[in-house]
Amino acid sequence: MATINGIGFSDATPQKYENFKSVIQPYLLIYDKILGKHRKYSNWMDNKFHYFDITSGNGRNPKTGDMGSPLLFIEEAIKYKNKFKLHLIEQNIENCESLINDICNTFKSPPNIECVIINGNSVDILPSFFIGKKKKRFGLVFADPNGVKLDKGITPFDLLRDMSDCGCYSHTDYLINCNSTQIKRNRGVKTVAGFEKYDKDLNGYMKDVGKKYWCLTEPRGNANWTMILATNWWELIKKMKSSGFYWNKSKKGQEILNKIN
Numbered sequence: 001m002a003t004i005n006g007i008g009f010s011d012a013t014p015q016k017y018e019n020f021k022s023v024i025q026p027y028l029l030i031y032d033k034i035l036g037k038h039r040k041y042s043n044w045m046d047n048k049f050h051y052f053d054i055t056s057g058n059g060r061n062p063k064t065g066d067m068g069s070p071l072l073f074i075e076e077a078i079k080y081k082n083k084f085k086l087h088l089i090e091q092n093i094e095n096c097e098s099l100i101n102d103i104c105n106t107f108k109s110p111p112n113i114e115c116v117i118i119n120g121n122s123v124d125i126l127p128s129f130f131i132g133k134k135k136k137r138f139g140l141v142f143a144d145p146n147g148v149k150l151d152k153g154i155t156p157f158d159l160l161r162d163m164s165d166c167g168c169y170s171h172t173d174y175l176i177n178c179n180s181t182q183i184k185r186n187r188g189v190k191t192v193a194g195f196e197k198y199d200k201d202l203n204g205y206m207k208d209v210g211k212k213y214w215c216l217t218e219p220r221g222n223a224n225w226t227m228i229l230a231t232n233w234w235e236l237i238k239k240m241k242s243s244g245f246y247w248n249k250s251k252k253g254q255e256i257l258n259k260i261n
């Protein structure tokens, strides 16, 4: 995989964006209906949809210039009346600057979207959202690291497990772009770059994440990238089948896992 400004890309990247769009489009439609209903009478939940992109990039595929995850999300979210709060985390300052410019130039202050771009390491920053008593939040976290680990031996699975421990995120789902070949290759390796070993297969990592259900796509490219959606809501898993996401315990899900694990 080649990188520009720390943003990895390969021939499998365009398919990643297709998978992302195929989740976001039906997903926001479903949550728009739910949020619309709850907003009228609920005081136990936040009235905004929270989107966390913990590896935001600079807004574009560095090779093709196609829109990346934060822009694709906004492009879809502006179609709705409900309010969205975006938390976009990116460790590279130049990528953050490009992202700000790109968002401002592409979308002219959409009234339903509040967007905060945070320059820093999501391993340090995301946990700051777990502190304090909050209303329950409907939302989605997207993790799209270049490899399996984010930093300092920490994977998105580790970070998201801590998020699940925080009750207000029981209605926040997780979308993870996962390099399954790297997990497979490194399994059993004692230390990698001085950090804790990779000791689990994908099932093991997903068990730790703290959501009841998950589904995944067919693998893409040499690294067998697969996109995984994890949630506590069974209906969502059923609905995502038409977007090419298969429940891990279904026949098709098992076939994929046998191929990549």
Ligand SMILES: C[S@@+](CC[C@H](N)C(=O)[O-])C[C@H]1O[C@@H](n2cnc3c(N)ncnc32)[C@H](O)[C@@H]1O
Binding pocket: 005, 006, 007, 008, 009, 054, 055, 056, 057, 058, 059, 060, 061, 067, 068, 069, 070, 089, 090, 091, 092, 095, 120, 121, 122, 123, 144, 145, 146, 150, 151
């Ligand atoms: C594969 S790119 C993400 C691309 C983006 N999701 C898209 O669709 O265009 C990974 C990005 O995550 C950033 N990154 C990697 N580890 C990070 C971390 N621990 N905290 C914050 N950003 C990180 C890298 O600088 C890089 O820009």
